[in-house]
Amino acid sequence: MKKQEIQNLYNKYNVPKNIQQHMRLVCDVALFLGKKIKKNAPKLNLHNLRSAALIHDLAKILETTEAKYKKIGHANALKQIIPQKKYADIVKIASKHEIHSIFATKKSTRPTTIEEKILYYSDKRVQGQKIVSLRDRLSTCMKNYYGEQPIPQNGLDIMEAAIALESELCELAAILPRDINNKSVLN
Numbered sequence: 001m002k003k004q005e006i007q008n009l010y011n012k013y014n015v016p017k018n019i020q021q022h023m024r025l026v027c028d029v030a031l032f033l034g035k036k037i038k039k040n041a042p043k044l045n046l047h048n049l050r051s052a053a054l055i056h057d058l059a060k061i062l063e064t065t066e067a068k069y070k071k072i073g074h075a076n077a078l079k080q081i082i083p084q085k086k087y088a089d090i091v092k093i094a095s096k097h098e099i100h101s102i103f104a105t106k107k108s109t110r111p112t113t114i115e116e117k118i119l120y121y122s123d124k125r126v127q128g129q130k131i132v133s134l135r136d137r138l139s140t141c142m143k144n145y146y147g148e149q150p151i152p153q154n155g156l157d158i159m160e161a162a163i164a165l166e167s168e169l170c171e172l173a174a175i176l177p178r179d180i181n182n183k184s185v186l187n
């Protein structure tokens, strides 16, 4: 996707500046990690990864304002608002980033390709417009979902799967999770 096409989508769907900044930072993290992983996975498509990162939360506002999108969630909403024929590969990557996707009942909706995994994980390292640890991001997510109640088994399964994914990707990139930080990524 060209820069202008992405900007046109931001304008069309009234994406607030803070969400645009969030997607740009997720994109920076994804490319930082993706470039390192590409050495071990030459087929990794950095162009599609970049585009998917830049649109992954495009439907965040639609999800809150329109019932039909609320029902399917902002990640799945992308399938309905982006021209599928032209951008099927990008939409597929971007539609698997929601926290629960990693442990989705339907295996086909879990992040499985390397691009899908990198985007999922990169989004879990960015809270708003800040790079945070996976642990911090997960605990905020769990608090938002369950408040002060104990985290149910499904939540624990999600956390475990996300932590396993972090190990898998950092090993592929030959880095430690803490090597992904504001200094290294924004350099």
Ligand SMILES: [Fe+2]
Pocket (backbone or CB within 6 Å): 022, 026, 056, 057, 123
């Ligand atoms: Fe996000």
